[in-house]
Amino acid sequence: xxxxxxxxxxxxxxxxxxxxxxxxxxxxxxxxxxxxxxxxxxxxxxxxxxxxxxxxxxxxxxxxxxxxxxxxxxxxxxxxxxxxxxxxxxxxxxxxxxxxxxxxxxxxxxxxxxxxxxxxxxxxxxxxxxxxxxxxxxxxxxxxxxxxxxxxxxxxxxxxxxxxxxxxxxxxxxxxxxxxxxxxxxxxxxxxxxxxxxxxxxxxxxxxxxxxxxxxxxxxxxxxxxxxxxxxxxxxxxxxxxxxxxxxxxxxxxxxxxxxxxxxxxxxxxxxxxxxxxxxxxxxxxxxxxxxxxxxxxxxxxxxxxxxxxxxxxxxxxxxx
Amino acid sequence: xxxxxxxxxxxxxxxxxxxxxxxxxxxxxxxxxxxxxxxxxxxxxxxxxxxxxxxxxxxxxxxxxxxxxxxxxxxxxxxxxxxxxxxxxxxxxxxxxxxxxxxxxxxxxxxxxxxxxxxxxxxxxxxxxxxxxxxxxxxxxxxxxxxxxxxxxxxxxxxxxxxxxxxxxxxxxxxxxxxxxxxxxxxxxxxxxxxxxxxxxxxxxxxxxxxxxxxxxxxxxxxxxxxxxxxxxxxxxxxxxxxxxxxxxxxxxxxxxxxxxxxxxxxxxxxxxxxxxxxxxxxxxxxxxxxxxxxxxxxxxxxxxxxxxxxxxxxxxxxxx
Numbered sequence: 138x139x140x141x142x143x144x145x146x147x148x149x150x151x152x153x154x155x156x157x158x159x160x161x162x163x164x165x166x167x168x169x170x171x172x173x174x175x176x177x178x179x180x181x182x183x184x185x186x187x188x189x190x191x192x193x194x195x196x197x198x199x200x201x202x203x204x205x206x207x208x209x210x211x212x213x214x215x216x217x218x219x220x221x222x223x224x225x226x227x228x229x230x231x232x233x234x235x236x237x238x239x240x241x242x243x244x245x246x247x248x249x250x251x252x253x254x255x256x257x258x259x260x261x262x263x264x265x266x267x268x269x270x271x272x273x274x275x276x277x278x279x280x281x282x283x284x285x286x287x288x289x290x291x292x293x294x295x296x297x298x299x300x301x302x303x304x305x306x307x308x309x310x311x312x313x314x315x316x317x318x319x320x321x322x323x324x325x326x327x328x329x330x331x332x333x334x335x336x337x338x339x340x341x342x343x344x345x346x347x348x349x350x351x352x353x354x355x356x357x358x359x360x361x362x363x364x365x366x367x368x369x370x371x372x373x374x375x376x377x378x379x380x381x382x383x384x385x386x387x388x389x390x391x392x393x394x395x396x397x398x399x400x401x402x403x404x405x406x407x408x409x410x411x412x413x414x415x416x417x418x419x420x421x422x423x424x425x426x427x428x429x430x431x432x433x434x435x436x437x438x439x440x441x442x443x444x445x446x447x448x449x450x451x452x453x454x455x456x457x458x
Numbered sequence: 459x460x461x462x463x464x465x466x467x468x469x470x471x472x473x474x475x476x477x478x479x480x481x482x483x484x485x486x487x488x489x490x491x492x493x494x495x496x497x498x499x500x501x502x503x504x505x506x507x508x509x510x511x512x513x514x515x516x517x518x519x520x521x522x523x524x525x526x527x528x529x530x531x532x533x534x535x536x537x538x539x540x541x542x543x544x545x546x547x548x549x550x551x552x553x554x555x556x557x558x559x560x561x562x563x564x565x566x567x568x569x570x571x572x573x574x575x576x577x578x579x580x581x582x583x584x585x586x587x588x589x590x591x592x593x594x595x596x597x598x599x600x601x602x603x604x605x606x607x608x609x610x611x612x613x614x615x616x617x618x619x620x621x622x623x624x625x626x627x628x629x630x631x632x633x634x635x636x637x638x639x640x641x642x643x644x645x646x647x648x649x650x651x652x653x654x655x656x657x658x659x660x661x662x663x664x665x666x667x668x669x670x671x672x673x674x675x676x677x678x679x680x681x682x683x684x685x686x687x688x689x690x691x692x693x694x695x696x697x698x699x700x701x702x703x704x705x706x707x708x709x710x711x712x713x714x715x716x717x718x719x720x721x722x723x724x725x726x727x728x729x730x731x732x733x734x735x736x737x738x739x740x741x742x743x744x745x746x747x748x749x750x751x752x753x754x755x756x757x758x759x760x761x762x763x764x765x766x767x768x769x770x771x772x773x774x775x776x777x778x779x
Binding site: 292295299302305314383384387389390392422423 | 590606616625637
């Protein structure tokens with residue numbers, strides 16, 4: 138009988154590194170979060186190494202480290218384990234897998250963080266065992282991870298699913314990517330905050346003026362509490378999201394769409410304005426009635442870090458490969 | 459040594475049935491086109507059978523019929539060889555494969571016509587051997603067939619790639635699907651004709667008034683000949699297509715996008731307004747400069763019926779399976 142192995146999944150963010158340790162049957166053993174030191178490319182890598190070491194030290198699991206999976210922001214060359222471009226981490230063509238493999242002596246698999254989270258949802262938050270699903274991450278930006286037929290859809294450069302850069306309003310706000318009117322300028326958590334701040338700055342009467350800090354989720358809370366300005370904002374963002382997620386359904390024809398990111402923890406209050414737009418389309422369209430069902434849309438399990446669990450799924454695939 | 463086999467690929471349209479006969483090395487032997495009789499579901503099937511029989515009779519190939527592939531419009535249950543819904547053919551849950559298999563004694567594989575054409579482009583019009591490509595069909599409607607990693611992307615209901623039903627202008631024209639502002643209401647060949655007719659009806663001075671018949675391609679011809687009304691229409695449609703195809707790039711991250719359909723036979727005159735929009739985005743965006751390169755966009759080989767050749771590819775896969 139082989140000695141037991143344990144696996145590590147790491148979600149690497151610009152602020153924190155979250156590490157999930159599991160046994161070889163992928164049962165959770167221990168999780169930690171450490172701060173990301175982005176003072177240099179190597180410092181970021183060192184934060185990851187520290188997070189992994191701390192997790193292993195605290196858990197003291199039996200056996201040996203079998204594999205490491207990582208979800209990292211930006212563009213990833215998964216085949217070579219290289220971060221092609223992660224602006225917030227200052228990584229450009231940085232050989233993440235090789236460095237960590239040298240340090241820990243275990244195979245390392247890398248993927249874009251949102252695509253990794255989609256694998257996490259597919260493997261660990263998928264009670265109906267859907268084989269075709271889209272995970273949509275809504276935060277500072279907006280992006281999708283797409284699993285079809287149980288396989289991650291990557292595209293040529295690993296950028297398939299960059300729905301946040303769908304241009305939806307050519308005269309809309311300027312996006313970080315350099316063009317106007319990308320989806321994420323209109324529906325990201327950042328966009329919700331921008332709209333709320335603009336309303337307050339324009340002197341509109343709203344409880345939003347008293348929110349400290351003003352987060353996207355607090356706008357949904359204010360809307361639920363009856364604040365009309367917050368309600369107008371969440372209805373408008375929901376209508377746009379309802380159209381965007383219809384387009385996601387048309388693009389990939391998934392069995393379900395799973396939403397994640399801090400703002401989605403508003404739960405039903407977050408889903409309701411989206412479903413109102415779907416209902417509007419269903420009223421006049423057989424195609425919408427067939428394809429845009431409320432059952433197709435849900436929010437990811439908020440008690441699990443899907444990024445870290447997706448990285449666990451990556452690590453497990455390394456073992457099988 | 460086994461007896462030689464030949465294969466048949468059939469592109470089934472509401473007007474014509476195009477059949478391509480090939481040898482077992484997929485070299486063309488003979489092609490025919492017959493009219494589609496859509497007076498009943500069974501009549502449509504009979505048209506297909508007649509087309510296949512005529513092609514075989516005229517070519518009198520050596521050996522036996524090895525397999526039949528079909529591309530049919532609408533929603534297809536590929537696994538069971540059933541046309542789920544093909545409005546123009548009056549097929550609803552019609553068992554196409556079983557019927558033809560009983561008639562011809564050879565395996566039959568069915569796919570949606572645009573997805574089949576994407577396979578045709580992948581296998582027969584792909585000099586660079588791209589593994590990730592999107593075929594966009596522009597005709598009465600607009601739809602995409604997506605090949606990623608050399609595999610056809612189908613989604614749960616075989617509807618992945620229905621980009622013609624991306625809502626891009628919620629206050630736009632009413633789509634056949636029942637909602638307003640779907641992409642195909644703005645950029646299909648039908649939309650180009652509608653815009654040209656509207657300009658003529660509004661009394662605008664244009665050579666388009668003299669076009670008999672007024673086709674989408676004739677609008678591109680008039681634009682090339684200097685007609686300012688036609689130029690305004692093609693520039694506007696091109697800008698919208700440029701945005702839509704950017705969104706296709708963001709959705710699937712293909713190595714190339716291949717455009718097909720009668721209107722695209724305008725060639726460079728068709729591509730130029732699209733590329734002008736891409737150039738506009740490239741001017742301000744590193745992401746656009748990386749992802750939206752002129753080399754990524756081309757028009758399908760107009761000398762081959764990609765639908766029929768895609769059906770040949772389906773037939774060949776049946777043999778290998």
